[in-house]
Amino acid sequence: MxxxxxxxxxxxxxxxxxxxxxxxxxxxxxxxxxxxxxxxxxxxxxxxxxxxxxxxxxxxxxxxxxxxxxxxxxxxxxxxxxxxxxxxxxxxxxxxxxxxxxxxxxxxxxxACVAMGGRGADLIEGDSLRVMTICNTGALAAVERGTALGVIQTLHERGRLAEVLALETRPLLQGARLTAWELDRMGAPYRLIADSAGPSLLARGGIDAVLIGADRIAANGDTANKVGSYSLALGAERAGVPFFVVAPETTIDLSTPSGEHIEIEDRAEEEIVSVRGVRLAPAGTRALNPAFDVTPHDLITAIVTDRRVFRP
The missing domain is CATH 1.20.120.420 (translation initiation factor eif-2b, domain 1)
Known part of the structure; x- marks a missing residue:
């Protein structure tokens, strides 16, 4: 499909x-x-x-x-x-x-998604792998298979995947609604975690890699992705866990020199103060809702595209 x-x-x-x-x-x-x-x-x-x-x-x-x-x-x-x-x-x-x-x-x-899946799976060493991911980077984010979740699917098809820890991805819950749905359909073992639990679980050990997608990669390797990616990168760096960005070559924007030049989309306040139409905060509560954050290139182990692997 x-x-x-x-x-x-x-x-x-x-x-x-x-x-x-x-x-x-x-x-x-x-x-x-x-x-x-x-x-x-x-x-x-x-x-x-x-x-x-x-x-x-x-x-x-x-x-x-x-x-x-x-x-x-x-x-x-x-x-x-x-x-x-x-x-x-x-x-x-x-x-x-x-x-x-x-x-x-x-x-x-x-x-491109088939190529990224194979290249990323080849890059990650070991068997019985436990990996962490944020947002949705599967077939729903592409046409088929996807980017970071496409790598995870390839690992599963090769019998090398032990478990996926998927962040729920507030505020719109793309991890809980979409990634969990895709993992369930592919028969991959997974558990859902709160966004704020990601860095501490990395610190506890037992996670072999973090895999994220990208919405824009600057010329120096700084990467814009779903908000919460930066905190995962910080946690992975502290824990010594490889942090991989998986995105097609077309996501690299050479006209954007670094992450500070990437325009970050601010979305509606309503997405923060309510969940799927159910209000959580008191009436009149104001909210700040950046949809993305930027992970600096020095926190990224490697960027995997459909053409190459490079280490920024």
């Missing part, structure tokens, strides 16, 4: 806001509907956003203002803008050329 695809003249994608309770496919026929789906996180994850952006240009049918709005729908993830630009470069050739490029991006993403 693919997270996102082009079917009979429209984009079809899984509405991730309804998981794990319901598996519903949305049919997107306009750029406005796609932007709305992106901003409410019905579709999310850097690789999936790149494919969504490319398909969205095909929906735009030459409307450059709509394409510009789509490109800016989420500022931190570089793949969205990249996917839009890749498809938009073929606008003068007509809609079929745009769609052909978008479909090639989809196929390239699938191949």
């Amino acid at each position: 693919r997270t996102i695809d082009w079917v009979d003249g429209a984009i079809e994608l899984i509405d991730q806001t309804l998981l794990p309770d319901e598996l519903v496919m949305l049919r997107i026929t306009t750029v406005d509907a796609l932007i709305e789906a992106i901003q409410r996180l019905a579709v999310r994850g850097a690789p999936a956003l790149g494919v969504a952006g490319a398909f969205g240009v095909a929906l735009a049918d030459g409307d450059r203002k709509a394409i510009a709005r789509l490109r800016e729908a989420r500022p931190t993830a570089v793949n969205l803008a990249w996917g839009v630009d890749q498809a938009a470069a073929h606008l003068e050739e007509g809609r079929q050329a745009v769609l052909a490029r978008a479909e090639r991006l989809r196929d390239e993403d699938i191949a």
